[in-house]
Amino acid sequence: MNFNAVTIRDIAKELNLSVSTVSKALRDSYEISEKTKKLVIECARRNNYRPNPIAQSLKQGNSKSIGIVVSTIENQFFAQVINGIESVAHKEGYNVIITQTHESYDLEVKNVNHLTSRSIDGLLISLSTETPDVEHLKTLHAQGLPMVFFDRVTEEINTHKVISDNYKGAYDATKHLIDSGFRRIAHITSPPNISITKERLAGYKAALADAGIFTPDYYISYCPHGGRDISEIENALNFLLNLEDKPDAIFTTSDRITTTTIFLLNKLKVAIPADVALVGYTNTTLADVLNPPLSSVHQQGFEIGQKATEMLLSLIKSKWPVTEFETVVLPTHLFIRESSTKPKK
Amino acid sequence: MNFNAVTIRDIAKELNLSVSTVSKALRDSYEISEKTKKLVIECARRNNYRPNPIAQSLKQGNSKSIGIVVSTIENQFFAQVINGIESVAHKEGYNVIITQTHESYDLEVKNVNHLTSRSIDGLLISLSTETPDVEHLKTLHAQGLPMVFFDRVTEEINTHKVISDNYKGAYDATKHLIDSGFRRIAHITSPPNISITKERLAGYKAALADAGIFTPDYYISYCPHGGRDISEIENALNFLLNLEDKPDAIFTTSDRITTTTIFLLNKLKVAIPADVALVGYTNTTLADVLNPPLSSVHQQGFEIGQKATEMLLSLIKSKWPVTEFETVVLPTHLFIRESSTKPKK
DNA sequence: TATTTCTACGCAATCGTTTTAGTAAACATT
DNA sequence: AATGTTTACTAAAACGATTGCGTAGAAATA
Numbered sequence: 001m002n003f004n005a006v007t008i009r010d011i012a013k014e015l016n017l018s019v020s021t022v023s024k025a026l027r028d029s030y031e032i033s034e035k036t037k038k039l040v041i042e043c044a045r046r047n048n049y050r051p052n053p054i055a056q057s058l059k060q061g062n063s064k065s066i067g068i069v070v071s072t073i074e075n076q077f078f079a080q081v082i083n084g085i086e087s088v089a090h091k092e093g094y095n096v097i098i099t100q101t102h103e104s105y106d107l108e109v110k111n112v113n114h115l116t117s118r119s120i121d122g123l124l125i126s127l128s129t130e131t132p133d134v135e136h137l138k139t140l141h142a143q144g145l146p147m148v149f150f151d152r153v154t155e156e157i158n159t160h161k162v163i164s165d166n167y168k169g170a171y172d173a174t175k176h177l178i179d180s181g182f183r184r185i186a187h188i189t190s191p192p193n194i195s196i197t198k199e200r201l202a203g204y205k206a207a208l209a210d211a212g213i214f215t216p217d218y219y220i221s222y223c224p225h226g227g228r229d230i231s232e233i234e235n236a237l238n239f240l241l242n243l244e245d246k247p248d249a250i251f252t253t254s255d256r257i258t259t260t261t262i263f264l265l266n267k268l269k270v271a272i273p274a275d276v277a278l279v280g281y282t283n284t285t286l287a288d289v290l291n292p293p294l295s296s297v298h299q300q301g302f303e304i305g306q307k308a309t310e311m312l313l314s315l316i317k318s319k320w321p322v323t324e325f326e327t328v329v330l331p332t333h334l335f336i337r338e339s340s341t342k343p344k345k
Numbered sequence: 346m347n348f349n350a351v352t353i354r355d356i357a358k359e360l361n362l363s364v365s366t367v368s369k370a371l372r373d374s375y376e377i378s379e380k381t382k383k384l385v386i387e388c389a390r391r392n393n394y395r396p397n398p399i400a401q402s403l404k405q406g407n408s409k410s411i412g413i414v415v416s417t418i419e420n421q422f423f424a425q426v427i428n429g430i431e432s433v434a435h436k437e438g439y440n441v442i443i444t445q446t447h448e449s450y451d452l453e454v455k456n457v458n459h460l461t462s463r464s465i466d467g468l469l470i471s472l473s474t475e476t477p478d479v480e481h482l483k484t485l486h487a488q489g490l491p492m493v494f495f496d497r498v499t500e501e502i503n504t505h506k507v508i509s510d511n512y513k514g515a516y517d518a519t520k521h522l523i524d525s526g527f528r529r530i531a532h533i534t535s536p537p538n539i540s541i542t543k544e545r546l547a548g549y550k551a552a553l554a555d556a557g558i559f560t561p562d563y564y565i566s567y568c569p570h571g572g573r574d575i576s577e578i579e580n581a582l583n584f585l586l587n588l589e590d591k592p593d594a595i596f597t598t599s600d601r602i603t604t605t606t607i608f609l610l611n612k613l614k615v616a617i618p619a620d621v622a623l624v625g626y627t628n629t630t631l632a633d634v635l636n637p638p639l640s641s642v643h644q645q646g647f648e649i650g651q652k653a654t655e656m657l658l659s660l661i662k663s664k665w666p667v668t669e670f671e672t673v674v675l676p677t678h679l680f681i682r683e684s685s686t687k688p689k690k
Numbered sequence: 691t692a693t694t695t696c697t698a699c700g701c702a703a704t705c706g707t708t709t710t711a712g713t714a715a716a717c718a719t720t
Numbered sequence: 721a722a723t724g725t726t727t728a729c730t731a732a733a734a735c736g737a738t739t740g741c742g743t744a745g746a747a748a749t750a
Contacts (some may be wrong), residue, residue, distance in 0.1 A: 007705095007706055007707085008706065008707065008708095009706075009707095017729085017730090018729075018730045018731075019706085019707080019708095019730090020707095020708080020709080020729085020730060020731075020732090021728085021729060021730070023706095023707060023708060023709085024708090024709090024729090027708080031727080031728065031729075032728070032729080033727080033728060033729085036728080036729085050461075050462055051462075051706085051707070052403075052464065052705090052706050052707070053462055053463055053464055054399055054402045054403045054408060054464050054705090054706080054707095055403055055705070055706035055707045055708090055735090056706080056707060056708080057399045057707095057735095058397075058399045058400055058403050058705090058706080058707080058735050058736065058737095059706080059707050059708050059709085059734080059735050060707090060708075060735085061735075063399060065442075065463075072424075072428075073418050073424045073427060073428075074421060074424040074425065074428070074630075076419060079417075079418045079419040079424065080419065082418065083417075083418075083419070083445070086444075086445065090459075095442060095444075095459060095463060096442075096443075097440060097441075097442055098441075098443050099431075099440075100428070100431065114435075114440060116395070117395045117396070117398055118398055118410075118440060119397060119398055119399050139393070259630070259631060259634070262634050263631075263633060263634045266633075266634060284631065285419075285604070286604055286608075286629065286631050286635065288608060288611075289604065289607050289608045289611060289635050289636060290631065290634050290635060290636060291634060291635060291636030291637065291638070292636065293636070352735095352736055352737085353736065353737060353738095354736075354737095362699080362700090363699070363700045363701075364700090364736085364737080364738095365699080365700060365701075365702090365737095365738080365739075366698085366699055366700070367737095368736095368737060368738060368739085369699085369738085369739085371737095372737095372738080374739095376697080376698065376699070377698070377699075378697080378698060378699085381698080381699085396736085396737070397735090397736050397737070399735090399736080399737095400705090400735070400736035400737045400738090401736080401737060401738080402705090403704095403705045403706065403707095403735090403736080403737080404704075404705050404736085404737055404738050404739090405705085405737090405738080406705075
């Protein structure tokens with residue numbers, strides 16, 4: 001930084017003291033007399049001295065910053081998670097570096113490398129939908145980088161995790177559709193490899209099974225890129241709506257898939273819920289104002305972020321290697337609106 | 346970083362070379378023989394060596410990171426701007442640190458201090474609605490910190506700026522309402538002190554004046570916190586809708602004010618556009634799917650971010666103090682949807 | 691053969707801060 | 721008076737990477 005060149009050395013020179021005295025005075029060391037402390041502090045203030053955090057980091061071996069990897073901050077859910085992360089991190093004097101994968105594996109690897117090469121103290125990560133394996137994270141984990149997974153987690157790395165109760169969220173949504181009188185309930189979801197897909201699929205299947213409703217496998221559509229390409233969802237809908245036993249309801253996962261589905265159904269002039277009902281996962285604040293108001297499973301994004309950060313900081317601050325890990329599961333909430341209300345005949 | 350302890354010194358020891366030789370080999374210096382270079386590079390790769398960027402920063406006096414200050418990333422407009430910023434920054438090897446003010450002046454000051462104390466090389470900032478003055482930035486600017494303003498800018502600091510054509514956006518929106526047959530057009534907007542408010546207000550007034558329509562001052566409502574509190578907008582609407590010469594159309598500014606207005610109007614069972622038409626500023630991807638589809642002025646968020654970052658990097662890289670500054674104005678686009686279509690009688 | 695020029699590398703200082711290991715001087719204890 | 725104990729400070733070594741300068745030995749030139 002050349003825009004703020006005042007260093008501890010300048011103060012030392014001005015006061016005819018050694019740098020170590022100045023440093024200790026500023027850190028309020030017991031070794032320094034009150035008189036000198038006052039002198040130093042006053043001089044620092046007068047010269048608008050700010051300790052160079054880079055030098056501090058180098059000396060202390062930590063950077064007081066944590067890295068975040070999410071798919072995209074345009075997703076309201078992740079924006080809320082990040083707000084939760086920041087609320088805890090800032091309180092503890094950590095700053096955060098946010099990176100986005102846009103669901104790409106390449107970008108995930110690049111971002112993780114970039115973050116670690118920026119010397120982060122810990123990592124908060126939600127896996128990209130396109131991530132086939134977690135070797136890039138295993139190495140770092142083995143090297144001792146504290147990491148906490150949230151939302152999309154992996155079984156292959158043993159560390160803290162924070163997730164929503166995806167199973168129950170999906171179960172509740174599906175059961176609600178069943179209770180509302182729908183029987184042919186399709187499911188449009190993310191790629192089968194990521195955790196949230198599996199958990200939500202299990203909840204969906206369980207609700208149907210518990211109600212004794214048989215559902216063919218072709219009612220389940222996976223979007224390989226998590227809805228990054230609108231065509232993925234378009235294809236899924238075209239397929240479903242042209243079936244002979246066309247579904248009378250759809251349960252969607254993920255913010256993007258859900259909001260895109262409502263957009264496409266409207267465009268296709270498929271009436272919701274008259275032609276097909278819809279319940280989705282989304283954290284948009286606009287669900288109420290959509291046409292029609294969208295029934296949705298809402299996740300506690302902010303709280304997920306908070307919890308994950310608390311756990312990460314506890315790992316970072318721990319003096320001994322942590323071997324006991326925890327997976328925190330936060331409840332989801334189903335908001336019932338018009339998109340899933342059986343129209344009266 | 347203790348989780349990645351491989352340093353240049355470790356490599357030197359392993360190969361029985363000096364640290365300087367290793368450093369120079371890795372930096373491909375002409376002073377080092379090809380044979381040694383190959384040896385060093387291979388050893389570095391094998392040991393998963395990564396240069397410690399903190400040490401590099403300290404030596405080189407830059408941090409290769411830029412700070413961003415926005416009101417909130419939950420706002421789609423800012424999320425898009427940030428994506429634009431990242432696209433340019435990452436390409437140039439810079440990483441970004443995002444902070445949010447949530448429209449609070451206190452948080453803005455804190456964030457700016459935090460960022461500069463984290464040794465950023467430059468600052469990209471959109472002012473908070475509650476920011477009464479820019480003294481906290483003037484000091485930094487005077488000290489030579491490169492900064493570029495975007496979206497909400499200030500006249501008081503002479504540097505690069507990137508904004509939307511707010512005047513024209515507002516003019517077009519208002520003119521469209523007039524052309525659609527509306528005459529009593531109200532305006533709900535951000536606090537009068539920030540730049541976008543002034544620019545949009547001017548466009549709104551000009552369109553009305555050009556059409557020879559007199560509009561009373563009480564048709565203009567300011568939200569002191571930019572719509573952070575829903576009650577601000579509630580009050581504005583209650584006031585407007587209970588007027589004797591109740592407006593037949595409303596033009597709103599800012600993402601949050603616009604989407605909250607549609608929410609409240611729906612809640613109040615005020616039909617849009619039958620009872621009152623609506624055109625707003627918003628960058629949500631959901632405008633099409635809202636009830637009713639929302640006419641809106643769309644800003645080129647991504648491009649604003651890109652442009653601002655290009656300008657910031659040019660400031661950072663400049664060898665000489667820059668004295669010629671530029672304000673780039675990007676066009677807005679009006680999307681006409683149902684919320685502003687005069688219903689047939 | 692003596693001198694100069696290259697080549698390829700090492701030494702040591704540097705960035706700004708923190709911290710360990712001193713050390714004079716003042717004061718207290720026997 | 722000789723010895724311990726504080727007090728209040730300083731010198732110097734880190735942290736990891738970079739870089740100007742120095743130099744041994746090989747090669748080229750005179």
